Amino acid sequence: MEDLQIKKVNEVYYATTMEYEITYKGNDYTLRKFEDSKGGETLIFKDGDWQDLYEDSHGEIENELYEMIWDGALD
Secondary structure, rough: OOOHHHHHOOOOOOEEEEEEEEEEEEEEEEEEEEEEEEEEEEEOOOOOOEEEOOOOOOOHHHHHHHHHHOOOOOO
């Protein structure tokens, strides 16, 4: 590949979603962490639907789950 010259490589956009099925303190949870170039969000599957999960949105256990996701404890 002598004729190939790469001048520049840039990440233009990225997006990823990780889904976690965990048991924590005796309860089962399904969580999603979505990240893209602009930021991220966390979801929890509760009462048959995906709900936003953020600090102080659902309770003490959910706060711990939120922190574990963003601290990388589940990766």
